[in-house]
Amino acid sequence: MTVATSAMEPPVQTPLLEVERISKRYGGAQALSGVGLRLYAGEVVALIGENGAGKSTLMKILGGIVIPDEGEIRIVGQPVRLSSPSQAMDLGISLIHQELNLADNLSVEANLFLGRELTWGGPLGLARGKAMEAKSRELLARVGLNVSPLERLSNLTPGQKQLVEIARSLSMDARVLIMDEPTSSLAQKETDRLLEVIRELRQQGVCVVYISHRLREVEAVADRVVGLRDGKNAGEMTRAQINYAAMVQMMVGREVDLHQRNAADSGASDRGPVLRVEKLRHALSRGEGVSLEVRPGEIVGMAGLVGAGRTEFAETLFGIRPRVSGQVYLEGQLGKIQRPADAIALGMALVPEDRRQHGLILAESIGGNIALPNLDTHQVARLLRFSKIRHTAHQGVTSLRIRTTGIAKPAGQLSGGNQQKVVLYKWLHRQPKLLILDEPTRGVDVGAKKEIYDLMHDLTRKGVGILMISSDLEEILHLSDRVVVMHEHQKTGELTRAQLSEESIMRLATGSQS
Amino acid sequence: MSKGESSNMFRTFFSNPTVGRILGVFLLVLVLYGLMVGIEENARSLENHQNIARRIGEWGILTLGAAFVIITGGIDLSIGSVVCLSAVSFGILLENGANPVVAALIVLAGAGLIGLFHGFLITRLNLQPFVVTLCGLFIYRGLAQFLSLIDFKRLLDPALRGTGRILRDSSRDVGVGGRGDLGWFFWLQKGDFLGVPMPMWIFGILALIAAIFLHASVYGRYLFALGHNEQAARYAGVHTNRYKVLAYFLCSLLAGLGGILFLMKINSASPSNAGNWFELYAITGAVLGGTSLRGGEGTIIGILLGTAVLPLLKTLVIFAGIPSDMEFSAIGLALLLGTLADELLRRHSEKARKGA
Numbered sequence: 001m002t003v004a005t006s007a008m009e010p011p012v013q014t015p016l017l018e019v020e021r022i023s024k025r026y027g028g029a030q031a032l033s034g035v036g037l038r039l040y041a042g043e044v045v046a047l048i049g050e051n052g053a054g055k056s057t058l059m060k061i062l063g064g065i066v067i068p069d070e071g072e073i074r075i076v077g078q079p080v081r082l083s084s085p086s087q088a089m090d091l092g093i094s095l096i097h098q099e100l101n102l103a104d105n106l107s108v109e110a111n112l113f114l115g116r117e118l119t120w121g122g123p124l125g126l127a128r129g130k131a132m133e134a135k136s137r138e139l140l141a142r143v144g145l146n147v148s149p150l151e152r153l154s155n156l157t158p159g160q161k162q163l164v165e166i167a168r169s170l171s172m173d174a175r176v177l178i179m180d181e182p183t184s185s186l187a188q189k190e191t192d193r194l195l196e197v198i199r200e201l202r203q204q205g206v207c208v209v210y211i212s213h214r215l216r217e218v219e220a221v222a223d224r225v226v227g228l229r230d231g232k233n234a235g236e237m238t239r240a241q242i243n244y245a246a247m248v249q250m251m252v253g254r255e256v257d258l259h260q261r262n263a264a265d266s267g268a269s270d271r272g273p274v275l276r277v278e279k280l281r282h283a284l285s286r287g288e289g290v291s292l293e294v295r296p297g298e299i300v301g302m303a304g305l306v307g308a309g310r311t312e313f314a315e316t317l318f319g320i321r322p323r324v325s326g327q328v329y330l331e332g333q334l335g336k337i338q339r340p341a342d343a344i345a346l347g348m349a350l351v352p353e354d355r356r357q358h359g360l361i362l363a364e365s366i367g368g369n370i371a372l373p374n375l376d377t378h379q380v381a382r383l384l385r386f387s388k389i390r391h392t393a394h395q396g397v398t399s400l401r402i403r404t405t406g407i408a409k410p411a412g413q414l415s416g417g418n419q420q421k422v423v424l425y426k427w428l429h430r431q432p433k434l435l436i437l438d439e440p441t442r443g444v445d446v447g448a449k450k451e452i453y454d455l456m457h458d459l460t461r462k463g464v465g466i467l468m469i470s471s472d473l474e475e476i477l478h479l480s481d482r483v484v485v486m487h488e489h490q491k492t493g494e495l496t497r498a499q500l501s502e503e504s505i506m507r508l509a510t511g512s513q514s
Numbered sequence: 515m516s517k518g519e520s521s522n523m524f525r526t527f528f529s530n531p532t533v534g535r536i537l538g539v540f541l542l543v544l545v546l547y548g549l550m551v552g553i554e555e556n557a558r559s560l561e562n563h564q565n566i567a568r569r570i571g572e573w574g575i576l577t578l579g580a581a582f583v584i585i586t587g588g589i590d591l592s593i594g595s596v597v598c599l600s601a602v603s604f605g606i607l608l609e610n611g612a613n614p615v616v617a618a619l620i621v622l623a624g625a626g627l628i629g630l631f632h633g634f635l636i637t638r639l640n641l642q643p644f645v646v647t648l649c650g651l652f653i654y655r656g657l658a659q660f661l662s663l664i665d666f667k668r669l670l671d672p673a674l675r676g677t678g679r680i681l682r683d684s685s686r687d688v689g690v691g692g693r694g695d696l697g698w699f700f701w702l703q704k705g706d707f708l709g710v711p712m713p714m715w716i717f718g719i720l721a722l723i724a725a726i727f728l729h730a731s732v733y734g735r736y737l738f739a740l741g742h743n744e745q746a747a748r749y750a751g752v753h754t755n756r757y758k759v760l761a762y763f764l765c766s767l768l769a770g771l772g773g774i775l776f777l778m779k780i781n782s783a784s785p786s787n788a789g790n791w792f793e794l795y796a797i798t799g800a801v802l803g804g805t806s807l808r809g810g811e812g813t814i815i816g817i818l819l820g821t822a823v824l825p826l827l828k829t830l831v832i833f834a835g836i837p838s839d840m841e842f843s844a845i846g847l848a849l850l851l852g853t854l855a856d857e858l859l860r861r862h863s864e865k866a867r868k869g870a
Contacts, residue, residue, distance in 0.1 A: 086751050101746040103739040105810040110735050115750035117732040125732040 014077050016041045016207050017062070017093070017176050022071030024057055031057040032068070032231045039176055044198055044208045046218040049228035050251050050445040051415035055211055058228065059178050062209075063095035064088030094174035096165045098181045102153055109136040109149035112168050139167040143197050159190025166197065170206075177201065178209040183217060184443055187306035188471075195221045213445060215247050216474075229253055248446055261299070265457045266481050271296055272332050274465035275348075275434045280326035282316040284309065287490045289326045294434060294465040299456060301480030302469045303505050309489035310469045311353055314436050318343045318350045331433065344373065349427035351420075353438040353469070359423040362412030366404060367393035369411050370426045396425035401451065417448025424455065435459065438469045453479065473502055487511040535804030538856045539819045542802070546826040554833040564711050566825050571713030572779075573795050574821040576772045577803075578717075578724050579765035580796035581817050585728075586761045587741040587809025588636065588643035592628070592650030593769045593796050595658070597789030600625050600773025602658040602688045605783055609691035610666050614699040618774050625770025626763055628654070633759030643762075651793070658785040659685040687784045690777070703778035713775055717821075720768070725814040737761060742810030795824055798849065823852075 017039040024032045032054045039045055049055045060066040061073075064082040073080055075091055082088050088095070102111050109132050118128040118135070136149035145163040147156060156164065162182055169177050183191045198208050198221055212218055218225060225242050227234035227250035235250045273293040281289035290313055294300045302310050315321040317328060319337040328335045330346045337343045343350070352358035360369050371378055371389045378388050393407040400421040404414060411422055420440065427435065437456075441449045456466060456479065470476050476483055483495045485508035493508040550557045576593050583590045600621045607617035628650070635646045662685040668674045690696060705712050728734035739747040740754045748754045772792070777783045803820025805812030824845070831844045 085749060089751075097749075101743070101749045103743045103746050103810070105738055105742040106735065110739075114735065114739055114747065115752045117735065119732055126726070126730055127732055127735070129730075 013040065015039055015074075016076060018074040018077075019058075019062070020072045020074075022058070022061060022068045022073075024061065024066065024068050030231055032061075034071075035228065035231070035233055037226060039207045039209065041175065041207055042202050042205045043223045044202050044210055044221055046210045046212065046222035046225045047228065048212070048215070048218060048225060048247055048251055049234065050447055051417060053228040053234075053251070054231040055228055056180065057231075059095060059180060059209070059211065062088065062093055062176070062178060064093070065095075089172050089174075092173060092175035093178070094169035094172060094176070095178045096162075096169060096180065096182065098184060100161055100165055102161055102164060104154040105152070107150050107152055108140070108147060108156070108164055109133055111153055111164055112136050112139060112149070112171060114168075116172070135171070136167075139171050140164075142170055143167045144193070144200075157187075157190065158185040159187065159193060162186065162190070162194060163197065166201075170201075174206065176207045176209065178211070180211045181213065181443070182210070183212065183214060191217065213443065215244050218242070218247065219244060225250075227251055251445070252447055261457065261479050261481070266297055266299075266460060273329075274331055275467070276329040276332075277317065278327045278329070280313065280316055280328065281324040282312060282321045283324060284312055285324065285489050290484075290486070290491045291326075292467075292484050292491065292494070294467050296433070296463040296465050297460045298481045299460055299466045299468055299479050301476040301483040302467060302486060303473070303476045303483055304471075304486035304509050306471060307488075308486040308509065310486050311438055312489065313486070314350060314438055314467070314469060318348060318436065320350075344430070347430075347433035348436065349373075349430060349432035349434070350436045351423050351427060351438060351440060353442070355419055355423050356412075360411045360419060363410055365393075365408045366397065366402070366411055366414070366422055367407040369422055370396050370429065373426055374429050392429060396422070396429065400425050400428075400455065415445075415448075416443040417445055417451075420444055420448070420452065424452070428459075432464065434465045434467065436467045436469075439471060440468060441470075441472065441475060473505060476500075476505065477502065485509050534860065535856070536813060536816045536819065538859060539802050539804065539816060539823065542852050543819050543822050543826065546823065546830055550826060550830045550833060553830075557829070557833050560709070562829065564706065564709070566822075566829055567714040568711040569825040569828075570822055571711060571715070571717035572772065572775055573792070573799060573824065574717040574818070575713070575720060575768050575775070576792055576796040577799035577817055577821045578720060578814075579768035580793070581800040581803075581805045581812050581814075582724075582728075582737065582761040583643070583765045584797070584800050584805045584807060585737050585741045585809060585812045586758050587744070588758070588761065589647060589797070589807070590632070590762065590765045591644065591647040591793050592632070592654060593765065593772075594789040594792035594794075595651045595654035596625055596628055596766050596769035597773040597776055597792050598783070598785060599628075599654040599658040599661075600770040601777040601783035601788045602661055602773075602785050604774050604777050605688035605690060606661060606666060608693060608696065608777075609689065610670065611691070611693075614696055618699075621774055622767060622770045625773070626767045628770075629763035629766030630759060632766065633762040636762065637755035637758050655785070658788070662686050662688050662785045685785050687782050688777075689782045700778045700781075703775050716771075716775075721814055721818055728812075728814055733757065733760070738810050798824060802849075802852070823849075 015038040019035065019037040022032055022035045023030070035054065035058060037058070047055050047058070057066060061068050061082065064085045064087050067083060073082060080091060082091070082093070085095070103114065106114070113132050118131050119125050120128055133149045140147065140149065143163045143166050145160060145167065147160060153161065153164070166177070182194060186194065195217065198210070201208055210218065210222060219242055222242060223239050225237040225247060227236070227247070229251065234253070237246065237250070274296045275294040277290060277292050279289035279291055292300065304310050312321060316323050317337070319339045319342050323337070328337055330348070335342070335346045337346065356362060361372070367389055370393050374392065375384070378385050378392065390407065396402065397404060397407060402414070402418050402421045402425070404418060411419055414422065441452055444452065460466060468479060477500055480500070481497055483500060483505060484491055485493050485495065485505055487509055488511065492511060495504055495508070556562065576597070580590060580593060603624065604617055604621045607620060608614065632646055632650065635641045636643050663682045665680050665682055668678060668680050702712050702716070707715060728737070736747060736752045736757045739750070739752065740757060744754055773789065776788055799821040800812065800817055801807060801820070802823050803812070803816035803818070805817065827845050827848055828841070831841050836844050
């Protein structure tokens, strides 16, 4: 840990990058006002803040994508104007977007050198394949990625692709590396690997700006935390001051009590289970299949590592994936579920993991999205009842406090948390008996997270049964009345509230039977 | 190179989805060829092989252009009409005494301009490729018909001016003006070298250049990258619009060449029929050869094989004694079966891979 110690000392050199009194306005909205930021070589700075706090605007200004209205940017003391991405790159600032900007259909090597290939033959632009391959090996070694440069990018895992992006930035001699939510689609192991690489880069003198909602990771890797709130600086913490609760307070501006679930929240009754699954198997299943029960008013957490088959289980339950064998009972009645429509008719609802792909029609309005699974009650003789659709949409916006300028706004333009609320309401309007939530708070900021948690407590008090899949152990520990743990498409155990701990879950999640 | 590495390369090669397609279309070509020479003795003649090769050359040139556009994620539906307009313009130039080389260059320049126009509309004005080239399909054919109406002799010769109407009453087939001095130039279409018809040679050479362009130069990489993820390419500093325009330019340029060869084949071109369906032949060849209509996938070797399918099928239909009125149905059905087999094969191999 000698590196960490040296990084703790206050830096004395001129800042590598300095931003002063930066402001940016989009139409009527002030995205940033008078923000300052100093970055030094060889440190990891975490930039935290709720959605809409101005993180991405600040980042885009540094990356030359957005030009600020006011303020000054200095690189090693020299004032500069960042007016295009390529100019920022030339100055050593590299931005890694949340949605990776790689071409899946090309090789690793072609991606590393895209736009800056080594060529011969002048205007013929013939690729120097061997030279680029050799250089690729060096770059890949630097980020500790052990794949062939000739491998097609589509064969890599999300974590490996993330490392390819980093290697690409390094090849451009990036001195400031800005990463936006780099771990949002990574498995735990890949996240650990990434954090390790970030520490190595710090040692090589690179400044890493780490933007993440995952405060545990920030705790683990950051030398300094800079908070933004409503487009203004909200404070700063040194290594020694960094802790979870203080970061949350800095982001939200008040203390947030993520209410711990207790017996009073659980609407559990003596009634029979709302859902009983017996030995459910799909094409990828191993062993005898998964059995479980969800009682009314209960939150059953489903834990496991990425790839444990939790989403596939939920999809089979909901009729998206063909069921190979096994039975599903709703309130004691055998349910014949062959397609999602059957599941919906039986009173089930699924809030999917990938809300942009499966949860919402991004180009469609909030109202249209909410109406979609509710069209049966919003029509007369197959003709749409527009006034009722509007009424329902307003109900949703009010009751879940969806922050939007109107129900006609396309869902794709909302922040992550508000998108998730739209998905939730489109199902809640049907008053489901069983709600399946797949990663309900992924990419959602702390404020919205609390609202979603409160909503879940509320629903269970009314007797709804919830099956919640989550990779966030904290969330599982926090919310579950009971936890089912999966490993390689098998259920490896079930834990009651009293038995719950990170260790007991991880033991089962890695496959050791308890 | 270590052994592990070469096996890795082997794996990389076969995990590339286009490779499976190439093997599939290779099999298809083998089967079609086998059937053809199997059923009919006449099919084994050198002449038949030459006819097929000539047709592969003629259509293959168009397929190369279509493939460039499809790789960028676009489409060009105007190919057949550009062929027609080029053939008609070339014929009119020859009828009026132009030097064939000069005439060909003029036609190629015009075709190239059409491609630049498409590219401009698609990149600058953000119009959809399908719509732009669909409009082109109508416009260029109409233009060809109009050109054939004009009596250029009356229009250009001062002595004849005012002796009659400049516009004819109906469109006509354009010829070469009965010129006897064109043989050396027309050899490029009608001749052969080492027994291989010239169009096949031209196609082969162009395919070789295209292979280098697409697979060994950075421009090819840019086309593939922008076809799959345009934003990634743009963020990497690639001038994506420039390369999109280039694809449409090359496509129309090659269609222009196709038009020149079309006229030279039978010394005549009908404005209403010349090049009919050719865009669909070109797209079919490219797609059969593994060029994905979603963009970002495709190989020249696949396109070479894919191009061979339709000429073989057409010949096979004739030799199999299927009435010519049913030719299109037979071809469509055969393609559908081939696609089905390909899909089933793909599912099977995917299952096998997952099971492993």
